[in-house]
Amino acid sequence: MESSKEQHLFETETCLIILNVAFDQYNASLLNYFFSFLPRLMTFILEIKRSSGLRFRRVLNETPVSVLRLPRGPEPNSRGFDPTSPRFIALCPTTLPSSSSSSSSSGSADEEEQRLRAELRERFLRTLLLMTGKRVRFDMHEHVRVHARFGASDIDVLNLQVCDLETPLGVQREALLRSQDVIACSFEV
Amino acid sequence: MAMRQTPLTCSGHTRPVVDLAFSGITPYGYFLISACKDGKPMLRQGDTGDWIGTFLGHKGAVWGATLNKEATKAATAAADFTAKVWDAVTGDEVLTLAHKHIVKSVNFTQDSNCLLTGGNDKVLRIYDLGKPEAEPQEIAGHTSAIKKALWCNNDQQILSAADDKTIRLWDKNTKEAVKSLSFDASVSSMEYIPDGEVLVITYGRTIAFYKAHSLDLIKTVDAPASIHSASLHPDKDFFVAGGDDFKLYKYDYTTKEEMESYKGHFGPIHCVRFSPDGELYASGSEDGTLRLWQTAVGKTYGLWKCVLPEELSSENSEVLYCPPAEIKA
Numbered sequence: 001m002e003s004s005k006e007q008h009l010f011e012t013e014t015c016l017i018i019l020n021v022a023f024d025q026y027n028a029s030l031l032n033y034f035f036s037f038l039p040r041l042m043t044f045i046l047e048i049k050r051s052s053g054l055r056f057r058r059v060l061n062e063t064p065v066s067v068l069r070l071p072r073g074p075e076p077n078s079r080g081f082d083p084t085s086p087r088f089i090a091l092c093p094t095t096l097p098s099s100s101s102s103s104s105s106s107g108s109a110d111e112e113e114q115r116l117r118a119e120l121r122e123r124f125l126r127t128l129l130l131m132t133g134k135r136v137r138f139d140m141h142e143h144v145r146v147h148a149r150f151g152a153s154d155i156d157v158l159n160l161q162v163c164d165l166e167t168p169l170g171v172q173r174e175a176l177l178r179s180q181d182v183i184a185c186s187f188e189v
Numbered sequence: 190m191a192m193r194q195t196p197l198t199c200s201g202h203t204r205p206v207v208d209l210a211f212s213g214i215t216p217y218g219y220f221l222i223s224a225c226k227d228g229k230p231m232l233r234q235g236d237t238g239d240w241i242g243t244f245l246g247h248k249g250a251v252w253g254a255t256l257n258k259e260a261t262k263a264a265t266a267a268a269d270f271t272a273k274v275w276d277a278v279t280g281d282e283v284l285t286l287a288h289k290h291i292v293k294s295v296n297f298t299q300d301s302n303c304l305l306t307g308g309n310d311k312v313l314r315i316y317d318l319g320k321p322e323a324e325p326q327e328i329a330g331h332t333s334a335i336k337k338a339l340w341c342n343n344d345q346q347i348l349s350a351a352d353d354k355t356i357r358l359w360d361k362n363t364k365e366a367v368k369s370l371s372f373d374a375s376v377s378s379m380e381y382i383p384d385g386e387v388l389v390i391t392y393g394r395t396i397a398f399y400k401a402h403s404l405d406l407i408k409t410v411d412a413p414a415s416i417h418s419a420s421l422h423p424d425k426d427f428f429v430a431g432g433d434d435f436k437l438y439k440y441d442y443t444t445k446e447e448m449e450s451y452k453g454h455f456g457p458i459h460c461v462r463f464s465p466d467g468e469l470y471a472s473g474s475e476d477g478t479l480r481l482w483q484t485a486v487g488k489t490y491g492l493w494k495c496v497l498p499e500e501l502s503s504e505n506s507e508v509l510y511c512p513p514a515e516i517k518a
Contacts, residue, residue: 061191062191062192062193063191063192063193064192064193064194064195065192065193065194065195065483065486065487065493065494065495066195066493066494066495066496067195067197067492067493067494068492068493068494069492070197070198070492071197071198071199071233071237071238071239071240071481071492072237072239072240073199073200073201073240074201074231074240074243075240079242079243079244079245079280080232080240080241080242080243080280081232081241081242081278081279081280082241082242083279085241086217087217087278088278088279091261091278092278092279
């Protein structure tokens, strides 16, 4: 059965080659271009037909290795590193104490820390309020020291709005100071 | 009954994969990091290829990536003129080391305390990760861009391959070149096997094996096509190589005979590495995928399952994924 199909393939290829040569002689260039691909196209189509049913000449009795599933790909919205994975839990230091025996004492330590944090935050905000309108000295990086009248800060304390900023280039009526550049500020209460 | 290799394709990268590295064997298995021109190196579980996370932060193509032995730290070298050190458990960036040109290669010492970098500025740098603000030790000498730099001989010496077609062996303390090898073609890849002190080098169509201490040639093997990367099995039974013709070749190390060749990638293969247990090897290609291949085809390992013919036709076969029959030319 295989040999008859091979015979069929050979005959088809031969016909196409003859056709191709015939057209060559007539120098029909466009048709010639098309027909030069036809033998290859036919071969390809016949190979597809073969693979759907029969075995190949070369690949016989080979079974592909089975696979349980495909490897998982990346999640579209996350960078990964699952914090619930055993490796993460085992290797990552956590800020919260993990032992259950000291849970009550650790709970109160957390509360104390939170209370102190809240108190410090309140003091900072009250200082900012007190600073408004006052002449403040800002100590900044690169040994820069300037005086200005403090106006306000933004919600995240990233920028400080000041008036009459005294700089070596002159006095700036209105200016914004970047908080990350400021090391310290001092003023008379 | 003969089994046909089923490679596991790991997708996710959008540009060519140019480098990959395995970690050592850890209590959680072993891991694989892939460097890609899309600037987002990925960490994967080594035996299954499952994605674990992506290291976000580089602003250019990542040319080199490595993991330390315990897979707790990762380092990457990129075209944004930086090398970065990452926490491989959380994915956070730990350190950024600025360079003066594209960084191509990074390598940890066995104790993960020092990082070696090399790149287009032709200088090797050794960073002490305990003192990252300190200036790195520099070793100059190459006359063109460094492609790969590795620690060897118990982290006392450094091997570097550059576009000046030389490989040099440097002493870490004296910073002098102890030995040098010259080639006719540019060296495309270099791998160092500590156990046995073997160096695997590829250039042109040749895969060459050298003794790491003395740089004496052990043997060379010629492949049918230009080879970009090769890797030797930990037991030194065989080695695999991949290159321009998209195929992966498997050779017997002792007899130098070609045992198998595998098609599967849709682009030139840039890097090939064996896993630390030798059960599989990974290949990264221009087509943006990583493929995992079994060393012993048909063995049950990772996601591969050895299935007997009777099982294939029984009801249990639904749980198994059988890849469609491929046309093999």
